[in-house]
Amino acid sequence: MNSRCVAATLGAALLMAGCATSSGPQYYSLAETAAPVRTAVAAGGTTPVYIELAPIAMPERFARPQMVVRKKGSPESPAVDILEDHRWSSSFDSELRDALGSSIASRLGAVDVTKTGRLRGQPATRIAVQLGQFDAAEGSRVDASFTWTVRRTDEGPATGCQLSLSEPVGSGFDALAQGAQRVTAKLADAIAASVSAIKANQVPSCAA
Template sequence: MRSTNFRPVAAAFGAALLMAGCASSTGPQYYSLAESAAPARTPVAAVGTTPAFIELAPIAMPERFTRPQMVVRKKGTPESPAVDILEDHRWSSSFESELRDALGSSIASRLGAVDVTKTGRQRGQPATRIAVQLGQFDAVEGSRVDASFTWTVRRTDEGPATGCKLSLSEPVGSGFDALAQGAQRVTAKLADAIAGSVSALKANSTSPCAA
């Protein structure tokens, strides 16, 4: 009897382990907007000089993007107003936080600056304040990422804010990995443009938005 009862129990236990193994292999795929490698650029700040400071405000964006799930245009009907909110393909944090973190580190890297967005700055310590607004971010699987941004840069110790804008269309391959990589490239190009406007403002350029 012991031998007869053992087999069904063992079989059931083995099936449970198999199901547990399958369950553990499924779940959302997470993506980051941060650059996978440091950009091959020479920082603006020279070695040995006092670093500049930047302060990036929370990114203003439409409510539909304030979530970790990817929001994409319907495949096959990219011109339709309908979108898909993908539960199985997510940013590693809310899209607003992901974009802000990626931009802050990328802009600071390009300028050789210190990002005091989260650490704060000492009283009397001048910084360049950056405010970004996302106007469009349309991701179409296997096609492109269309994005538009406006931003202002202002020295905390003087002068009014200077406004700039940028529109991009980044082609992407098939699959959601390619879509996330396209979004990374859009973010990197935005960081290039904002860093350029901060440098131009510092140099008292008459055209700080000519990136």
């Protein structure tokens, strides 16, 4: 085999190797790696606590797997980027609901019946969350605002709460995803506290 053939063969092999090792989208999760675990007593009772989380309400632009971020270098601009190569592991509304459900349950020592369903007559605290704002800027911060209602199943009116958060983040999309994780964890803290207050027949401090 002459040198030209060797060079052509080597070039083709390198091209194939490059195609084989090219990376696809990077996926991120909002789930905590080590959520705090507490007992049902923290929720104001000794009997098992059941929670049921409604689908998260949010603007349609966020209900997608791709990260939606502010234009880099222009965090105050109304322009955003929808990142095909940086995605949540599922649609953002589903990702947030799954992360919140498990985190709230772990904080309360509760049973999350969101997906499994509850038995007829089984009491459960129903939680409905609405995302109002979720602005993420790489190398800057994640600003988010939420409202939610908590009520005991079929018992009286719902109690409403609201929370605004701002979490500083470093450079890179890993740092941005970690900032979103921290926002989610703080939201879970606040919701769990409101559930505990209601179970104890108290008015949550976050009540709107």
